[in-house]
Amino acid sequence: MFLAIIQRLWQMLFVMFGISVLVFLIFFATPGADPASRIAGRGASAEILEAVRKSFGLDQPIYVQYFTMMKKIFITGDLTSFVNRGWKVVPAVLDTIPVTISLVMGAAILWVVFSMIIGTVAAATKDSWLDRSLMILGLIGISMPVFWLGEVMNLVTQSRFHDTWMFSWVPPLGYKNFTDGPKAWFLTLVIPWFTLAILYIGLYGRVLRANLIEAMQEDFVRTARAKGLSETRILLRHALRTSLISFVTLFGLDFGALVGGSALLTEVVFNLHGIGKLTYDALLNLDLPIIMTTVIFASFFVVMANALVDVLYIVLDPRVRKA
Amino acid sequence: MLEVRDLRVSFSSEQGLMRAIDGVSFTVGEGEILGLVGESGSGKTVSLLAVMGLINDPNAVIEGSIKFKGRELVGMPNAEMRKLRGREIAMIFQDPMTALTPVYTIGWQIAEQILQHQNISKSAARQKAIDLLAEVNIPNPADAIDRYPHQLSGGMRQRAVIAMALSCNPSLLVADEPTTALDVTVQAQILDLVRKLQRNHKSAVVFITHDMGVIAEIADRVMVMYGGRIVERGLRNELFLNPKHPYTKALLDSIPPLEGEKPKRLRAISGSPPSLLNRPTGCCFGPRCVFRFDACSAQPELGKLEHSAACFLEGAR
Amino acid sequence: MTALIFFILILASCLSAPLYANWAGVNPFTSTLDATIMLDGKQTAVMEQSTEGLGLGYNPIGPTWQLGNYFLGADNQGRDVMARLLYGGWTSIIIASGATILTLLFATVLGLTAGFFGGVTDMILSRILDILWAFPVYLLAISLSIVMIAHGIDIGPFTIESGSLWLPVFIIGVIYIPYVARPIRGQVLSLRESEFVLAAISLGVPSHRILFRDILPNVTTTLIVFVPLMMALNMLTESALSFLSIGVQPPDASWGTIIQDGQGLLYSRPWVALAPGIAIVITVLALNVLGDGLRDALDPRSKVKLGRG
Numbered sequence: 001m002f003l004a005i006i007q008r009l010w011q012m013l014f015v016m017f018g019i020s021v022l023v024f025l026i027f028f029a030t031p032g033a034d035p036a037s038r039i040a041g042r043g044a045s046a047e048i049l050e051a052v053r054k055s056f057g058l059d060q061p062i063y064v065q066y067f068t069m070m071k072k073i074f075i076t077g078d079l080t081s082f083v084n085r086g087w088k089v090v091p092a093v094l095d096t097i098p099v100t101i102s103l104v105m106g107a108a109i110l111w112v113v114f115s116m117i118i119g120t121v122a123a124a125t126k127d128s129w130l131d132r133s134l135m136i137l138g139l140i141g142i143s144m145p146v147f148w149l150g151e152v153m154n155l156v157t158q159s160r161f162h163d164t165w166m167f168s169w170v171p172p173l174g175y176k177n178f179t180d181g182p183k184a185w186f187l188t189l190v191i192p193w194f195t196l197a198i199l200y201i202g203l204y205g206r207v208l209r210a211n212l213i214e215a216m217q218e219d220f221v222r223t224a225r226a227k228g229l230s231e232t233r234i235l236l237r238h239a240l241r242t243s244l245i246s247f248v249t250l251f252g253l254d255f256g257a258l259v260g261g262s263a264l265l266t267e268v269v270f271n272l273h274g275i276g277k278l279t280y281d282a283l284l285n286l287d288l289p290i291i292m293t294t295v296i297f298a299s300f301f302v303v304m305a306n307a308l309v310d311v312l313y314i315v316l317d318p319r320v321r322k323a
Numbered sequence: 324m325l326e327v328r329d330l331r332v333s334f335s336s337e338q339g340l341m342r343a344i345d346g347v348s349f350t351v352g353e354g355e356i357l358g359l360v361g362e363s364g365s366g367k368t369v370s371l372l373a374v375m376g377l378i379n380d381p382n383a384v385i386e387g388s389i390k391f392k393g394r395e396l397v398g399m400p401n402a403e404m405r406k407l408r409g410r411e412i413a414m415i416f417q418d419p420m421t422a423l424t425p426v427y428t429i430g431w432q433i434a435e436q437i438l439q440h441q442n443i444s445k446s447a448a449r450q451k452a453i454d455l456l457a458e459v460n461i462p463n464p465a466d467a468i469d470r471y472p473h474q475l476s477g478g479m480r481q482r483a484v485i486a487m488a489l490s491c492n493p494s495l496l497v498a499d500e501p502t503t504a505l506d507v508t509v510q511a512q513i514l515d516l517v518r519k520l521q522r523n524h525k526s527a528v529v530f531i532t533h534d535m536g537v538i539a540e541i542a543d544r545v546m547v548m549y550g551g552r553i554v555e556r557g558l559r560n561e562l563f564l565n566p567k568h569p570y571t572k573a574l575l576d577s578i579p580p581l582e583g584e585k586p587k588r589l590r591a592i593s594g595s596p597p598s599l600l601n602r603p604t605g606c607c608f609g610p611r612c613v614f615r616f617d618a619c620s621a622q623p624e625l626g627k628l629e630h631s632a633a634c635f636l637e638g639a640r
Numbered sequence: 641m642t643a644l645i646f647f648i649l650i651l652a653s654c655l656s657a658p659l660y661a662n663w664a665g666v667n668p669f670t671s672t673l674d675a676t677i678m679l680d681g682k683q684t685a686v687m688e689q690s691t692e693g694l695g696l697g698y699n700p701i702g703p704t705w706q707l708g709n710y711f712l713g714a715d716n717q718g719r720d721v722m723a724r725l726l727y728g729g730w731t732s733i734i735i736a737s738g739a740t741i742l743t744l745l746f747a748t749v750l751g752l753t754a755g756f757f758g759g760v761t762d763m764i765l766s767r768i769l770d771i772l773w774a775f776p777v778y779l780l781a782i783s784l785s786i787v788m789i790a791h792g793i794d795i796g797p798f799t800i801e802s803g804s805l806w807l808p809v810f811i812i813g814v815i816y817i818p819y820v821a822r823p824i825r826g827q828v829l830s831l832r833e834s835e836f837v838l839a840a841i842s843l844g845v846p847s848h849r850i851l852f853r854d855i856l857p858n859v860t861t862t863l864i865v866f867v868p869l870m871m872a873l874n875m876l877t878e879s880a881l882s883f884l885s886i887g888v889q890p891p892d893a894s895w896g897t898i899i900q901d902g903q904g905l906l907y908s909r910p911w912v913a914l915a916p917g918i919a920i921v922i923t924v925l926a927l928n929v930l931g932d933g934l935r936d937a938l939d940p941r942s943k944v945k946l947g948r949g
Contacts, residue, residue, distance in 0.1 A: 014767070015770055015771055015774050018767070018768075018770075018771035019771055019774060019775060022771060022775070023783060026783045026784060026787055027783065027787060139925060139928055139929065139932075140921065140925060142924075142928060143872065143876075143920075143921050143924035143925040143928055144917075144920075144921050144924075145876050145879050145880060145883075145896075145899075145917065145920055145921075146880075147879075147880060147883050147899070148879070148883075148899055148913070148916075148917035148920065148921075149917075151899070151902075151903065151906055151913055151917070152914070152917065154906065155906055155907065155910050155913075155914075158907070159906070159907040160910075257776045257777075260776045260779070261776045261778060261779045262776050262777070262778050262779075264778055264779075264782075264884075265778070265880055265883070265884075268884070279779070279782065280884065283782060283786060283884065283886065286786065291782075291783065291786065294779075295779045295782075295783055298776055298779055299774060299775050299776060299779065302774050302775070302776055303774045306774060
């Protein structure tokens with residue numbers, strides 16, 4: 001067990017290292033992508049390019065650049081923006097994390113609760129009209145681009161129906177700190193939470209239904225019936241509990257990916273200054289250090305989430321546990 | 324105690340109506356062990372699943388009458404059936420590897436059944452589960468109770484399943500091929516265990532198997548099923564010494580004798596079991612029977628005697 | 641089946657985009673700020689002088705709901721949204737299909753090699769796939785896009801100009817490789833252990849023959865089931881990248897870029913953004929239904945599980 005954890009950690013470190021190298025190579029060593037010309041702007045003269053290279057340390061060998069960069073991100077934490085010189089990148093990235101976590105946590109609670117209800121109800125009423133309509137709704141949820149859904153939500157709640165009783169409570173776009181007032185924080189996030197959650201409600205609802213129906217065919221369900229348990233208890237305590245294992249795996253991966261930047265589109269549409277929005281803004285003015293840092297941080301988050309899922313897996317599934 | 328009369332179970336499928344059970348009648352008395360033999364698809368499991376009310380295929384049609392302690396089970400509402408299941412009638416399944424929910428300890432699963440039917444505290448249920456595990460000869464029951472199914476061997480799991488089935492002192496225990504998935508040595512232990520427990524708990528047991536050897540060891544009375552019908556029934560010794568139906572005889576001939584001269588080749592039954600979709604008219608063993616004659620195109624009925632066979636030749640031989 | 645017909649209808653209408661533009665007499669790729677159209681017998685400007693505030697700027701015309709006559713209105717450059725929608729749909733579908741082909745091709749090669757040869761090859765390939773897998777897809781796509789969008793790529797004989805449609809095809813195709821390669825590798829691994837392959841090996845059948853005659857046909861079913869699902873996923877990814885302005889580059893249009901065009905007009909002319917979104921939902925829905933149907937028909941034990949996106 002201890003050995004397995006060490007092995008898992010080692011693997012995690014390896015993947016993190018791989019990702020940092022990959023990101024670095026994409027930005028600084030892709031053929032034709034010269035970061036100096038990015039900084040200097042189009043049509044800069046050769047002397048300016050040379051000066052820029054020297055000033056940003058881009059004239060050094062690529063591996064030296066890599067280690068300098070990593071040192072600045074992880075050890076000294078004094079990496080500065082290319083665009084806004086002197087602006088420290090690492091604290092800026094850390095500042096955005098509470099926003100992203102607030103957004104993703106809320107959405108996650110919504111999607112876990114709703115998808116569990118939908119999946120279980122659909123499985124219990126298999127092949128009925130209720131099951132069919134729930135599954136079609138789920139499929140529609142999966143098929144909607146999240147940024148477009150966000151815009152439609154904005155259109156409805158900020159403009160078209162903003163003056164009616166239904167949505168007059170919706171505050172203008174943007175994030176309010178939790179510490180400045182939980183109510184304002186909550187209200188600004190309600191619509192983004194639902195927007196982000198809808199895709200996952202559809203996805204998880206469908207996956208859970210399929211898993212439940214599969215589990216209800218298992219022999220142990222027949223045993224449970226022979227024990228005289230009620231159908232509800234069999235569905236919830238035996239089938240659902242067994243299906244939760246794959247549910248949790250999926251959840252961990254998606255949660256990690258969302259905190260690690262997949263919530264970007266939602267953050268952009270609702271103007272929430274999370275890690276994704278920071279990346280997007282840096283994207284618009286090609287601020288490479290910021291993008292590098294957010295991408296590296298984000299992927300590390302994903303890797304850690306994956307490792308956490310494996311641990312959770314051990315807790316949930318006794319078969320994986322070693323005696 | 325259990326009285327099954329003219330039970331018919333059929334499934335409607337895309338290919339047409341499938342008759343799994345075609346008019347089966349039998350009784351099980353208090354505390355007796357009834358052996359039910361037949362090859363796969365002969366309807367032995369389905370008929371007992373019908374007794375348990377565990378056929379929940381929406382395409383299934385169950386007709387006839389199943390009386391348990393005077394109560395009619397066919398058409399009984401599920402909520403009432405549930406109170407019988409696990410308490411009065413319990414079942415042991417074929418494959419102990421998949422019969423237990425993998426994510427709970429065996430103690431939890433046994434206690435779950437006890438708590439479902441009896442109004443006792445959780446700790447009392449747990450103590451009872453430990454006692455039950457001890458009774459089925461699981462070493463270290465207080466420790467084994469917190470084991471997950473995957474941590475036990477097949478034989479141990481089957482013991483746990485048996486302990487669970489006996490947890491509410493059922494008056495009828497249905498054992499559906501409980502030894503088929505196990506090693507031969509373990510098989511013998513489980514058979515001994517079932518017999519011992521049957522004596523202690525005074526439950527009646529219906530023992531389903533396709534193995535004549537197992538039947539010979541455990542059953543008081545034997546019923547042979549073929550193609551969804553009972554073809555012969557009788558006390559064990561009578562049936563083994565003096566089989567009346569050609570099918571029973573063929574089954575016994577396919578086992579090597581323990582004493583006397585060994586035959587060069589064991590005799591197999593030629594042909595294959597009837598399709599449930601379009602069964603032959605008349606005796607369903609007819610197409611494979613060496614004694615077949617004109618009368619066999621009509622359906623032979625089981626006689627009223629204690630030992631009788633559904634065959635026109637019954638009296639003749 | 642209905643889904644397939646639906647998808648073909650969408651495909652056909654997108655193909656007819658040039659016909660529509662010709663018939664309507666609009667050019668969907670150049671700004672036409674001073675165009676006028678006949679509306680209810682009156683000459684109306686496509687771009688009206690704004691009446692709000694200082695009267696600066698223009699308001700594009702809203703939907704007329706008359707086919708061929710700025711059916712869905714104009715965007716902020718006075719271009720016919722309906723014509724752009726049809727052209728954009730074609731672009732979106734091309735990119736989605738191109739990326740799907742690329743992904744499946746590379747994933748099959750990688751999955752087959754890793755799964756069949758095993759050993760060191762498998763270890764190296766699996767580790768690379770692990771890294772790609774841990775990378776959040778959108779961030780990987782963004783990273784690749786920013787670097788490539790300005791300069792294109794140039795790897796040996798393989799060159800893609802910046803602004804080319806092949807760039808998003810390449811990027812989207814690359815990021816989803818691990819999604820397909822991993823299940824394929826798993827399947828090949830189990831096929832390799834299957835009795836018919838072991839029998840072939842013990843008979844001395846050369847390995848390339850086993851690979852192409854025994855293993856590939858078995859993997860093909862999985863690949864076919866992946867096609868519509870990957871198309872759907874790619875469609876959504878393309879629209880997201882284009883929405884972030886790192887996908888399809890102007891003057892080309894895709895459903896994603898039209899939504900972005902419509903973002904600024906969201907409260908005044910919502911149809912510019914609504915229409916392409918609805919088009920995406922319908923198309924992706926049709927593809928997903930198609931995928932579900934294919935899976936039920938070809939892969940009843942559902943080995944293919946695609947969902948993360």
